[in-house]
Amino acid sequence: VCGTGIAPKAKVAGIRLIDGDITDTEEAKALSHALNLVDIYSSSWGPMDDGQTVEGPGKRTLAALQRGVRDGRDGLGAVYLFASGNGQNIDDCNCDGYANSVYTLSIGAVDSNHNQPWYSESCSAMIAVTYSSGEDNEPGISTIDVGGECTDEHSGTSAATPLAAGIISLVLSANPLLTWRDIQHLIVETATKVNEDDLSWSLNGASHLVSHKYGFGLLNAGAMVRAGLLWNSVGSLEVSTVNGGPQMSSIDPQAGRQILEIADSKNAELGLMEYANFARSDESHGECCIDRLSIIENTLDSVACLYAKSLTVLIVTASAPQNTIGVDSIETVAVTLTILHECRGDLEIIIYSPMGSRCVLES
Template identity: 35%
Template sequence: MRANSVLLGVQVLLVSVAAVLQPRRPAPRDYGAFDYFVLEHNPDSSASRHDAVGALGLEFVEQVGELKDHWLARAPKARATNVPRALAALRADAISHAHPTVRRTAARVADSIRSLELQAPRLRAKRALSSGTSNAQSLSPAAATAQRLQIRDPLFFQQWHIVNDFNPANSVNVTGVWESGITGKGVTVAMVDDGLDYNSKDLAANFDAEGSYDFNDHESLPGPKLFDDTHGTRCAGEIAAVRNDVCGVGMAYDAKIAGLRILSHPITDADEATALNYGYQSTAIYSCSWGPSDDGRSVGAPSTVIEKAMVQGINAGRGGKGSIFVFASGNGAAVGDQCNFDCYTNSVFTVTVAAIDYTNARPSYSEACAANMIATYSSGHGRAFALALEARPELTWRDIQHLCVRTAVQVNPTDPDWERTASGRAYSYKYGYGSLDTWALVEAARTWKLVGPQAWLQMPVVTLADASMEDGVLRGGEPLVLGGISHTMRITSDLVADANLYHLEHVTVRVWIRHTRRGAVSVELVSPAGIRSVLASPRERDTATEGLAGWQFMTLKHWDESPVGPWTIKISDAQSDNMEESGAFMGWSMTLWGSARDPALAVPWAVPDPARLHVAFTAPSLNVTSATATSTTSAVTLDYSISAEPSFSVTVAPSHTTSTIATLTPSHWNAGWITLLMATFVFLLLGASGCVLLFWRRWRASSHKYTSIASHHAPVMAVVDGESVLHVVGEDSDWSDNEDNDDASLLQSRTG
């Protein structure tokens, strides 16, 4: 009797655990009849999420995937335009002279709504080109491998990325991994793609139905329905096609494969966010061969709700080890596109994979940029990572990135695009740190010492000259002259220690540039060691006139470099001698990412409040007003040929280039109507204009604020006794790898 009770208890516990791990199926959508909104609720407010939804005239639908406090709601299309008006009315009533009860109720509900975003379905672009075919005549290496491993799949001999008969040295180097018994067992890879033919004889045995969902038609299974719903199936086969007598074999042929169908029709950002966290306790890898349009003129970034989903994935996926997001670098090189204009591929939280063909050359479509981490053959990104996770299940998302950097193999070593980094590794904008070597990756994973949690150093935004932004319109700034503008920011060892930063990994740079033709702009960053990262090169097709208002670039070229010393940004203009086109450099910020020196002090990264994304330039920060002529700045241009030419070649501009050196100058705070209310309050309180004047003078004398550009990630500039903590001038000490110096703390705001 007691044994039966214990057994029943265990069964109940297992069912409960399974219910927790099983992903929630999203509710069906009806975009023809309803408009959908994502409401972020403030859990500390006394108003519930239902109060907020009801006050806006919305109907509650469900939570947005795994995002806590983010809720999907809808309104009939005929009434949807009333929703933002209702929110504006709530906020107005909260500060109005209405009846106190009305005012308190409005304030309570308005405080509960952190953000509200209309969901407009958008179509994501597939990156579906192949990476070349081999003209091999002899099948002897493949035949020998098939015989040795008893592979009976009839198309195995055409899978040149596994065994390359034409160029035997050019392969993913996986067969030795199979012979060691590693085949992807226990690892699930999700294809975030179009349809997945889960009934295929090559996929059915490995299909994970629980981890799959059709977000386009809101059905349980992601089967292909359109004539071109083939991309997901092909990529899935390259990862996990069963070893049998049908077609070919997957690189991780015992891994489980899930399908998340999002590419066949337009979907909302809320649904994409849900897809990127779907089943994220069981699914390890999300393979994403898609992104913004690769047309050479677009800039594409995930919305805040999507960015939050990616951060939720790396922070909470796989029980805290983190989801592994793998993105294809882009297919737009032939039209001048670059993967640093895509904020999926230039994200700190993704592995970006460039393409190479069977000769190890870059295909004509594969985009080059400083965010490329590795290169590999064909599609099905994430297949080698499934093998590494079987060999070492405890690897985190950060370990996978480190292993990529350290085990990648240089290809085409005579290509002049390769440059030596400060750490001694070779890096190429075309190939990243090199071709992914599966054997080297898995062998390194077996004994790899797990890296610590992430840390970062956010520098405040620096504005130049009279730069400002109002209602999204950029004004002022330092005019771009022939040769460009340079600006230097100095990082001290104290700043690095205060940020708990140890080894440097990624560097992100956010820029504000005003220009009449965005595609004329070049951006590069030079590190204290003199390593130059080209962040953007001119794009002929990009004729947009809005410039770059807070766009973030990323570079991997400074991995394991010391961050201490001067970092110089250089903004050039390929058309600065054209009187009909003009531009100005308005400001920039920089964030250094790496490993935490003291893991106990590390905190997970959180996406900043969306309200900070468009803060006016007049917010407190650092203002740079001086400009002095210095040395020549090199303009950068991209060479798109596939021959032995560098991806980013240098064109030297005339010698009258200007460079700005940071000079801190206090500026007055313009508080607008808030100042007027303060003055009125003081006048009524003191009853005499003399007292008001005295208060005003004292307030001005003690003020040490700085004008600023809006920043997505940058903190407000702190001041200590009138001195900026930016330390753009002054001495810096050596960057030390001394493990004994572990008493660093997180960067704190410094106030007098």
Template identity: 50%
Template sequence: MEYCISLFIFFLTFLNFNSDHSNEVRATSEVFTNSFLVKLKQSVDKTLADEVAKRNGFINLGSILGNQKEYQFLQKALPHARSKRSVPHTRRLKIDPLIHTAVQQTGFRRVKRGNRLLNTENLLTLNNKFMKVQVGPEPSDPYFQYQWYLKNTGQNGGKPRLDLNVEAAWAQGITGKNVTTAIMDDGVDYMHPDLKFNYNARASYDFSSNDPYPYPRYTDDWFNSHGTRCAGEVAAARDNGVCGVGVAYDSKIAGIRMLDQPYMTDLIEANSMGHEPDLIDIYSASWGPTDDGKTVDGPRNATMRAIVRGVNEGRRGLGNIYVWASGDGGEEDDCNCDGYAASMWTVSINSAINDGQNAHYDESCSSTLASTFSNGAKDPNTGVATTDLYGKCTTTHSGTSAAAPEAAGVFALALEANPQLTWRDIQHLTVLSSKRNSLFDAKGRFHWTMNGVGLEFNHLFGYGVLDAGGIVALAKKWETVPPRYHCEAGSIGVTQEIPSDRSILLKIKTDACSGTEYSVNYLEHVQAVITVNASRRGDLELFLTSPMGTRSMILSRRIHDDDNRDGFTKWPFMTTHTWAEYPQGTWLLEISFNSQKPQHGWFKEWTLMLHGTREPPYEKLSTTDPHSKLAIVKKAHEEHSSLTN
């Protein structure tokens, strides 16, 4: 049932990616790659698919998501990117008696987040001899002293104890055993002495070169060190005299090389996110559409199918966890315009620096669930200490690129503590165990706010900084949350002009599908699927207010976005700020311009999608701490239940 519901939501909210491509691609000239999606008239095995490809002059790169009717064919006679479709090659495929359709794949840009070029002053050359050091109360690795995000003692101007609290998880005997995290990136140096014993070769693959060896391509500036740095944050070995230690140092990492190419395609993304879903538990992505403050882009058809399949079928039905860096566009961008980070299927992670304030490159949005860490406060070059290419180490890894793998490591600890956790359990645990701690907005724009059931959130940091000790302790006693349902709570499709000098207010009153099989009584994600355009898209601001009074900014002003044509077409703006609230009542959508110059626009459509549970999600859980988030929400739910009954 949940799988069917998921596919329905996918087709509803992401249909525009199929028909319209993305706003980014349409705004520039299209690029066509030498890759083709070939749909056959019947299911065939690899041998026959190879024959079909060969007789038409192509190479078969394999099936798409295990579907034996869909294959990726490569045409080596074409360049990787060109400005026109190859009509002759497409026609040749289409006339084959076994081929139903053939579509040449468009190329688009995907960028690494927080990537820094080589800084030789922050590298340590290591002896490749693997030195086992006796385990002490804390790791003996030489770079552990610089890993303030694991243990903040005030080094580099940090605030003591503002860290991921990993030692509390390790003290419970949880170190990530039997959990694999895939680093979807530019490759992983799997021969690094701090990674090689935690490398899962069976779960790894190179989708850029189409072979099982995702080793980074050499460049003089070490541009392809990004994935190796991310991998070390998750699973660098402990007490071996090399670099530092990973958050989940006994877990495994897989390398999925897919980012190192001029243009990305839908099929490469889909195959990467759907690779070995029963061997891989967590997929970590520190990249996305261009963080330029004007791009609106997200997953295409096959990629969305891969993610939906992963959360419904991966990990033998428990669901894969997709961790996403929220973006490095700073206050001039909004991560709700990134369809990967803003997806309800992913866990969007922002970053803080070591004194608690947000980093200057942090984007804000209502879809961010939690935060981890990136830079030091006094010295911006003091970033995350981790592994680097060719057996070296660095202390300059930074950006939300660094934040996402830290979160993946924390989730690996939670999965060892309780291997039966579903992908939704991980999100619930994140909300309930993350801490406000000392996190604050350096410019005072976004304050900590309490939602309708007493959960504190921040537009920058989500529900706070991940607490490894807290999430592990809660995971050990966790009871799987009730089944998820979705409700199309209502829609408004009457075109209205958006004036320059005032807001327009739209209301949907809903019973949240009460009395039907789709009834939602306790919220998880809320999507406002909106079609709107404007004379200047970047000056639009959107706010969504729940029946319990929680006001979410679902789109902020973006000063670099000059679009006056595309607007947003069925774009699923998502908020997590109403988590665990009751959805029945009136929802308010506020649309306005934030501009010095007069602007005008047209609202065309708003559909409200509610996702959550019918039954109370935490009814079976108990807590002895009356001040914990769990106790606060349980009390609110019990009071609500007694009033409604």
């Protein structure tokens, strides 16, 4: 026996998926496999962590995730976990469309000293961290190795994510009536703040401390179970959408901040909004095309696009988004952007909520 594990009475099944090139259909089948039996899908895989790849679920895989949170666990929703990634110095987990999906939970890592390890990526999409390996002289994670042998060298966010799955399994065993969205809220309310002197921590609009390095903090199994036993369900997901209108503006890099309105919902069907940056000859030029802003829970106030070295374009919604019936508060904002630029590394994308939350979407 290599260890008791976090949830020793949980049943575990493995799906062989990433031993070669895989298709959208194969991913969709894996993420909906035995949906009537599987409560939690733990995925320690995703796009390459090379700082160049921007990929996410295909149409079939996205449909599988949507079906899972709708139909899984007899309508309470399957819980999908994805590792945030191991490309810290060169990558951003917001570029991983599996980790940043509203239907999944992205899990990062801390070492035994509660520091962000050298590999763990940072992003606004990461909800929390769990323990994993650190430097070579620090302990790794004990588990079963290939061939049935034991190892204490399991590492990376690939090791952190199954630990999160075990903790959530404990919570669901204590209260099987929790929904997939209840689990998200429980994490936010109970995660333990670590390395609190780290400058990445900030107070969001809902008065929660949050960090792009640690999410809402370190998963706390005991606190989650205790809170889960007394939890009142947060209810179903409501979605509201804002679409860009057909506006074009030539932007002078020396002009500073410009306020450009998105067309309201009456004109949303008219097409794309494009902002072209025609820079001076000694600067790279680019174009930022925003074709859809998908808002989860209530309204979007503004989104900022930073061009080149100093140009900021502030986009402000002109009216409330469509389909706002039943929406009470902002939980998640999903932004769909199409950006053409000669040097993508020059771009930083930041979104601000009406209550002052600041999320870096790309840096």
